Amino acid sequence: MEKPKREQHRLKDFYGPNLGYVIDMYERYKENPLSVDEDLRDYFQVWGSILNDADRMEQKPTYSLEWFQKIQSAIKLADKTRDYGHLAADIYPLKDHLPESRHLEPSYYGLEPADLKLIPAEIICPYGLDNVQNGLDAFEYLKSVYTSKLAYEFHHVSNIAEKKWLQEKVEKHLMLNLLNKEKQMNLLKRLTEVAEFERFLHRTYVGQKRFSIEGLDTLVPLLDEIIEETVKADTHTINIGMAHRGRLNVLAHVLGKPYEAIFAEFQYAPNKKLVPSEGSIGINFGWTGDVKYHLGLDRQIKKESTKTVRLNLANNPSHLEFVGAVVEGFTRAAQDNRMERGYPKESPESALSIIIHGDAAFPGQGIVAETLNLGNLKGYRTNGTIHIIANNTIGFTTESHDSRSTRYASDLAKGYEIPIVHVNADDPDSCIQAAKLACEYRRKFQKDFLIDLIGYRRFGHNEMDEPMMTNPLMYKMIQKHPTVKELYGNKLLQNGVITEQSKQALEKSVHENLQNSYKKVTAEKHDAAIQNPPPTIEKGFGKIKTAVSMEKLLHFNRELHSWPESFTINQKLEKILQRRKSLFEIEGKVEWSLAESLAFASILSDGVPIRLTGQDSERGTFAQRNLVIHDSKSGQSYLPLHILSTAKASFAIHNSPLSEGAVLGFEYGYNVFAPETLVLWEAQYGDFANSAQVIFDQFIAAGRAKWGQKSGLVILLPHGYEGQGPEHSSGRVERFLLLAAENNWTVANLTSAAQYFHILRRQAAILNSDVVRPLVIMTPKSLLRNPLVACTSLSLSQGVFLPVMEQKGLGNDIKKVERVVFCTGKIAIDLEQRLEYETENAWLHIVRIEEIYPFPEEEIWVILQRYPNLKELIWVQEEPKNMGAWYFVEPFLRKMGTQKNLSLSYVGRRRRSSPAEGDPNVHKKEQARIISQVLTKGGG
Numbered sequence: 025m026e027k028p029k030r031e032q033h034r035l036k037d038f039y040g041p042n043l044g045y046v047i048d049m050y051e052r053y054k055e056n057p058l059s060v061d062e063d064l065r066d067y068f069q070v071w072g073s074i075l076n077d078a079d080r081m082e083q084k085p086t087y088s089l090e091w092f093q094k095i096q097s098a099i100k101l102a103d104k105t106r107d108y109g110h111l112a113a114d115i116y117p118l119k120d121h122l123p124e125s126r127h128l129e130p131s132y133y134g135l136e137p138a139d140l141k142l143i144p145a146e147i148i149c150p151y152g153l154d155n156v157q158n159g160l161d162a163f164e165y166l167k168s169v170y171t172s173k174l175a176y177e178f179h180h181v182s183n184i185a186e187k188k189w190l191q192e193k194v195e196k197h198l199m200l201n202l203l204n205k206e207k208q209m210n211l212l213k214r215l216t217e218v219a220e221f222e223r224f225l226h227r228t229y230v231g232q233k234r235f236s237i238e239g240l241d242t243l244v245p246l247l248d249e250i251i252e253e254t255v256k257a258d259t260h261t262i263n264i265g266m267a268h269r270g271r272l273n274v275l276a277h278v279l280g281k282p283y284e285a286i287f288a289e290f291q292y293a294p295n296k297k298l299v300p301s302e303g304s305i306g307i308n309f310g311w312t313g314d315v316k317y318h319l320g321l322d323r324q325i326k327k328e329s330t331k332t333v334r335l336n337l338a339n340n341p342s343h344l345e346f347v348g349a350v351v352e353g354f355t356r357a358a359q360d361n362r363m364e365r366g367y368p369k370e371s372p373e374s375a376l377s378i379i380i381h382g383d384a385a386f387p388g389q390g391i392v393a394e395t396l397n398l399g400n401l402k403g404y405r406t407n408g409t410i411h412i413i414a415n416n417t418i419g420f421t422t423e424s425h426d427s428r429s430t431r432y433a434s435d436l437a438k439g440y441e442i443p444i445v446h447v448n449a450d451d452p453d454s455c456i457q458a459a460k461l462a463c464e465y466r467r468k469f470q471k472d473f474l475i476d477l478i479g480y481r482r483f484g485h486n487e488m489d490e491p492m493m494t495n496p497l498m499y500k501m502i503q504k505h506p507t508v509k510e511l512y513g514n515k516l517l518q519n520g521v522i523t524e525q526s527k528q529a530l531e532k533s534v535h536e537n538l539q540n541s542y543k544k545v546t547a548e549k550h551d552a553a554i555q556n557p558p559p560t561i562e563k564g565f566g567k568i569k570t571a572v573s574m575e576k577l578l579h580f581n582r583e584l585h586s587w588p589e590s591f592t593i594n595q596k597l598e599k600i601l602q603r604r605k606s607l608f609e610i611e612g613k614v615e616w617s618l619a620e621s622l623a624f625a626s627i628l629s630d631g632v633p634i635r636l637t638g639q640d641s642e643r644g645t646f647a648q649r650n651l652v653i654h655d656s657k658s659g660q661s662y663l664p665l666h667i668l669s670t671a672k673a674s675f676a677i678h679n680s681p682l683s684e685g686a687v688l689g690f691e692y693g694y695n696v697f698a699p700e701t702l703v704l705w706e707a708q709y710g711d712f713a714n715s716a717q718v719i720f721d722q723f724i725a726a727g728r729a730k731w732g733q734k735s736g737l738v739i740l741l742p743h744g745y746e747g748q749g750p751e752h753s754s755g756r757v758e759r760f761l762l763l764a765a766e767n768n769w770t771v772a773n774l775t776s777a778a779q780y781f782h783i784l785r786r787q788a789a790i791l792n793s794d795v796v797r798p799l800v801i802m803t804p805k806s807l808l809r810n811p812l813v814a815c816t817s818l819s820l821s822q823g824v825f826l827p828v829m830e831q832k833g834l835g836n837d838i839k840k841v842e843r844v845v846f847c848t849g850k851i852a853i854d855l856e857q858r859l860e861y862e863t864e865n866a867w868l869h870i871v872r873i874e875e876i877y878p879f880p881e882e883e884i885w886v887i888l889q890r891y892p893n894l895k896e897l898i899w900v901q902e903e904p905k906n907m908g909a910w911y912f913v914e915p916f917l918r919k920m921g922t923q924k925n926l927s928l929s930y931v932g933r934r935r936r937s938s939p940a941e942g943d944p945n946v947h948k949k950e951q952a953r954i955i956s957q958v959l960t961k962g963g964g
Contacts, residue, residue, distance in 0.1 A: 095147060097133040098140060098159055102148040102166060104128070106191065107179040109170025110446055115478050116417075117239075117450040118501045128167055151196035169195055173448035174457055180438040186469055190443055193461060203453055208521050211452050212512055213530060214245045218273055219509040220534045221283075225272070228542065229290045231488060235317050237270030238482035240414050241508045242455040244270075246477065247278045247378065249459035250410055251333065254376050257467055261334045261358040263697075265351035266380035267344040268317045269414055269481075271337075279321045279335050283541035289316040291545060310729040311555035311766075314339070319731065338693075339731040341722040345389040348379045349686040350723065352398060353693025355406040362633035362701060365671035372407035372470050380412045383433035384419030391718075394686030396440045399472045403637055403678025404690055408466035411437070411474040415449075416481035421494040434476040442472045449479030450508050480505070557729070557766045558794070564767055564878060565795040567824065570785035572626045574821045576670075580625040581608045581618075584664045592656045601650065612817040616808045617648045619777035622820065623784040624651075624675065625668055627702060632788045633673040637680045637691060638706030638740070645708050645742060648808045651677055682708075684715035688739075692723055695737045699792045702784075703737050710741030710755020710802065711939070717759075724798050725763040736796040738787055743773070743802035744850040745902040745951065747944030754903060754939040755802045757876070761912035764877040771877040773802040773849035773909075775829065778815035779874055782825035802849055812853050827880035828873055830887065831856065835869030841891040845898045845958055846884075846917065848873045848909055855900075858955050867961060876909050879916050888920060896927045900958045902951065904936035931957050 052059045104127045111124040126132055130140060140148075143159030149166045156162050170176060178190045203211070218241045225234050237243060251262055266274065275281040309319075320339040324332050336354065340347040358375035360368035379395075386392055398404035413433050417424050424433070434444050443465060447458045455477065462473040480502055484491045491499045516522045556562070585605035587593060593601075607613040614622070624634055639645070642652040652661050665675045680687045688705050695703035707713045713720070727733040741755030760771045774780050783799065790796045807813045831852070835841055845868065847855065852872045859865065871887060873880065888894065897917055901908040910930055921928045932954055941947045957963040 094135065094139050095143060097135050098143045098148055098163075101128075101130055101133045101135060101163065104133075105163070105166050105170055106176075109167065110175035110177055113171045113175035113446065114173050115175050115446045115448045117448055117478070118417075118480055118498070118505060120498070120501060123171075125171075128171065130163070149195060151192045166195065172454065173451040174454040175446040177432075177434075177438070177444040177446070181441050181443055183441070183469075186443075186465075186471075189468065190465065193464065203456060205521050207456075208453075208516055211245055211456070212509070212516055212522065212527075213534075214248065214277070215241055215452065215509040215512055216530055216534050217277055218244045219507055220531065220538060221273055221276060224535070224538045224542075225290070226483075226487070228287075232290055233315075233317065233486040233488060234272055235268035235270065235486055236481075236483055237273040238507070239416055239480040239502070240270060240449050240477060242449045242452050242479070243380070243412070243414055243477060244273060244277050245452055246412065246455045246459050246475070247274065249456050250376075250378060250463055251278070251335070253460060253463035255331050255333050257373055257463075258331075259333065259373055259376050260331075261355070261375035262336070262378060263351045263354040263358070263375065264335070264337045264378045264380070265340065265347040266337070266414070267340060267347075267382050267385065268342075268486075269382065269416070270380075271317045275319075275321055275337065279323060279337055280325060281321050283538060284544045286316070287542055287545045310727075310732045311557050312726075312729040313555070314341075314730040318342070339727070339733060341718075341730075343718045343722055344382055344385045345391050345395075346685065346689055346718050346722070348381070348395045349391065349398070349689030349719075350693035350696075351377050351379055352395060352404065352406050352409065353690040353695075354697040355409075356404065356690070357694040357698035357701070359406065360674070360676075360698070362674040362698065363631075363672075364674060365628070365668065366666045366674060367676055368633070368674040370407070373467070375406070376466075377406050377409040378412065379409055380414050381433075382419070383413050383415035383417060383424070384422065384427045386413050386433050387428040387430060387436050388419075391685045391689075393436060393439075394681075394683040395689075396437065396442070396472070397681055397683065398686060398690060399440060399442075401678075401681065403676070403680065404687075405470075407470040409472045410462050410466060411442070411472060413474070413476045415476055415478045417478070418481055418495065418498065420485045421489075421491070423495060423498070432476060434474055437472075437474045440472070442474050444474045444476060446476040446478055449477050450511055452508065452512050482507075560794045561728075561767050561797075563795075565790050565793075568786050568789050570782040570789065570824055571821055572622070572785075574817065576626065576629070577622055577817060577820055578609070579670070580622050580629075580668070581605055583668050584618075584621050584625060586664060586667075587653065587662055591653075591662055592658075593653055594656050597650060597653065601653075608817060613814050614777050614781075614817055614820065615814045616777045616780060616804065617644070617650075619781040619815065619820070620649070620784070621651065621665075623781045624665060625671075627785060627788045628665065628668060628673055628675055629670040630788065631672040632791065633675070633698070633701040634704070635676040635691070635694060635701055636704045636706065637676075637678045637687065639680055639682055639708040641706050642677055642679050645706075646805055646808055684712055685719060688713075688716040688719045689723070692719060692735060692737050695735050696727075696733055699734060699736065699796070702788045702791060704740060705737065706740040706803075707742065707755070709752050710743040711751045711753065713739070713741055714756060714759075720760070721763065725768055728768065728797075729766060734796050735798050736787060736791045737798045738784070739798065739800045740803045741800065742805045744805050744807065745940055745947065746806045747941070747947035747951075749942045750938045750940045754907065756907070756939075757802055757909055758903075758907045758911065760800050761877055761909060764912070767797060767878060769798040769800055769877070770875060771800045771802075772875045774804075774874055775807075775813060775849065775852045775872055776815050776819075776874075777813055778819035778823050779825060779829070781815075781820050782823060783875075786825050804850060807850055807853055810853060812856055825875075827875035828871060828883040828887070831859075831870035831872070833859070834865060835891075837866050838891050839893055840866040841869045842867045842893060842895045843869070843898060843961075844888065844891070844894060844896075845870045845900055846873060846913070847871075847900045848876055851900055851902045851954075854902075854951065854955055855958065858959060862959060865959070868959070873909075873913070876912065879913065881916055881920070884916075885920055888924060888926075894924065894926060896929065897921050898929050898931055898958060900931040900954060902932065902954065904933040904939065905930060906935040907939060908932070 049060050057065055108127040112128055137160055140160035140163055141158045145156045145158055145162035148159050148162035156165050176194055181187050222236050222238050272286055318340055320337040322336040325335050326332055338347050338351050355375045355377040359371050362368045415433055419427055437444055445458045447454050458475050462475055465473050482502055513527050585601050604618050643650055652663055654661050691703050691705040743755035745753045787799050855870055899910055901910055918928050
């Protein structure tokens with residue numbers, strides 16, 4: 025057996041109820057080492073030599089039970105210093121928190137300084153410096169480490185290897201990373217740039233919102249250090265998410281946005297007259313635009329003269345924390361290699377996420393917990409995110425004691441075992457050490473790390489409010505508190521690193537640079553012009569060929585229903601899949617799920633990567649998809665799409681956590697960063713999408729108009745009224761139609777498997793183009809296996825997507841048609857099923873609107889022109905009148921009806937506050953009434 029190394033073993037392994045036993049065994053060991061077990065001999069050999077090492081102590085201790093208890097207490101003191109040192113640490117710049125130090129007093133554990141002097145230093149701190157000679161020295165050293173301006177919390181990390189690594193780094197290596205003179209001078213220069221930029225804005229644009237960084241100035245050099253350390257490890261993409269506070273300063277100094285571009289946004293000067301190279305640094309604006317402190321920036325920056333890194337600060341709305349999930353999606357997309365079949369190959373070091381949180385928002389917004397939960401999941405991991413809490417200990421006017429129930433803003437991260445450091449924002453050197461530790465931990469373990477940067481906010485929330493009205497005590501302290509630039513400059517002066525003359529010269533140089541940039545900005549006023557979408561967006565994308573040859577479809581069908589002979593598939597599932605395969609080959613029938621699989625196979629064969637996620641997406645919520653099959657004996661999974669011989673790109677499918685907001689934000693981010701990829705998110709039920717309403721409202725619907733940020737994301741929302749109650753019926757199509765404008769997305773409610781096939785292929789065809797837009801589909805539930813929704817293989821090989829479909833068997837005698845019924849989705853199939861029992865219906869025609877937005881006005885007008893004796897138009901839906909598509913389609917239909925002197929009526933449920941009935945019998949009765957009213961002459 026290998027002998028244990030002295031630094032790897034501690035007597036506390038045998039403390040507690042085993043202490044008496046250990047003492048007896050040690051007595052026996054001293055008399056005859058072979059009389060005890062080999063493991064104990066190894067421990068006693070190591071620790072006996074330490075205990076009896078008289079050269080290291082002022083006097084040799086007397087071995088006794090009391091002596092062992094003293095050692096036990098000393099170890100407990102050391103451990104509690106590590107665990108609770110942060111409570112006594114100097115991490116609050118305003119000194120407005122009383123330190124708690126009772127856990128750090130030797131007397132609390134029954135120890136005196138003389139006792140500690142007799143205890144070997146290794147027992148208390150095995151990683152101490154060379155000048156630590158005994159237990160008292162070791163304790164004082166340990167205390168200085170854990171109660172400085174940099175405090176640590178990692179006792180909640182359960183992984184022993186990680187905890188040991190962190191302990192060694194903190195207690196030994198980190199203290200050796202002292203900044204040299206050049207680094208300190210560069211740090212002062214950066215702090216001067218940060219401070220003078222804010223002062224310049226404050227004086228020049230009086231009363232304008234800017235969400236100043238002042239009080240957290242060290243955020244900028246902290247980011248500088250993280251980027252520098254990460255680039256050394258060959259990271260070439262760094263994605264940053266942050267809210268408003270300090271955003272302009274980060275844009276200017278971390279991402280290099282020209283001062284004059286920022287000044288122009290304050291002055292409303294026309295950008296094109298201002299910075300000719302603006303486009304080259306990746307500033308994007310949509311046609312409606314956004315306020316300056318929401319805008320992001322995406323650019324390439326040279327580091328270390330030879331390395332180039334892509335820095336991307338994400339655009340962000342006022343919903344502060346939702347961007348975190350989007351940024352994680354950016355980074356996973358940057359880490360994935362999608363151009364080979366199978367799952368994408370991950371490259372962990374290629375990209376990094378940095379997410380900057382607010383101290384009120386981090387514990388206060390549930391999206392943070394959702395996003396943290398993604399950290400170690402196979403489908404969502406980004407191999408370690410560095411989180412920074414920009415902690416000014418106040419929200420708008422709400423202070424911490426009214427903002428959270430925990431001691432620290434960072435406490436939420438403990439539930440995910442994320443190491444935490446708290447650092448005083450007034451100590452730049454400590455901030456740099458925190459950055460180094462975060463980068464090294466992330467590189468070593470590929471896990472999240474959190475830096476709680478504790479400072480203050482020098483002015484009000486947005487420079488337009490007076491904080492003395494609501495927070496007088498805090499702001500009396502702030503008004504008297506020197507800036508970090510002043511504090512650090514004085515420190516360097518005292519240490520002889522700089523002179524007063526060089527300090528003043530630095531300030532003068534920075535100020536002149538700001539003044540010169542300001543002079544470049546034209547003062548010319550211009551008339552505000554209403555912007556509209558580019559013509560390509562307003563025009564739409566027209567007809568796109570989406571048919572696939574029968575030869576290819578047959579090939580796909582065979583490979584999609586094949587698996588190795590050694591694979592034991594569930595017997596019931598095997599029958600379903602074999603039947604699906606046979607129906608296609610023999611009868612040419614294609615149900616919904618097979619149409620989807622064939623679409624995916626054809627898209628992969630065209631070289632377009634696919635990513636599909638959702639709570640139950642591998643199997644499908646309704647057991648319909650089964651793209652991932654499992655061996656009944658081994659549990660191993662198998663994906664036929666991964667061995668598709670014609671595939672030229674990757675296919676990723678993942679069951680997601682039970683989260684809508686973070687997961688949808690992640691998928692949106694993935695798609696934005698990897699625009700060549702068909703990304704689909706599927707809700708378990710369409711109703712649950714409202715948990716992600718912020719992502720829909722602020723990012724997917726409006727992102728292009730605000731920021732010029734394109735997306736081709738596909739959202740699948742199971743929708744349809746089957747008497748399952750209010751929360752399993754409605755995908756809330758009305759909400760998507762309410763947000764529909766400027767061709768910002770497509771909203772569809774389909775009634776045919778062929779339509780689904782073609783709309784997916786159409787979406788894949790427009791990716792990475794100017795006309796790309798998100799696609800929202802109300803997908804079926806009970807209709808997934810309905811024969812009336814199935815299609816023929818011919819409709820896949822020869823067809824195309826149709827915005828409007830007409831009911832077969834109706835409308836043939838153009839002179840007899842008096843009523844045209846419009847509908848969308850499942851209600852059309854309910855009507856078709858009832859028509860089987862109707863004998864006389866020549867007076868009736870039914871039109872299905874498959875693509876509700878953009879509304880197919882031209883196609884509908886052509887149909888109406890066909891019928892000379894038409895009298896009435898009816899809109900029928902199963903949703904309540906204040907929901908569904910009625911209020912969206914009504915103006916279009918009324919306009920056309922008025923032109924032909926036709927009446928327009930609504931048939932459906934009355935206005936309701938709840939989406940659907942809870943009693944299935946009531947549902948059936950109401951559904952029957954609606955169908956009967958539509959199909960009864962004079963019943964409109």
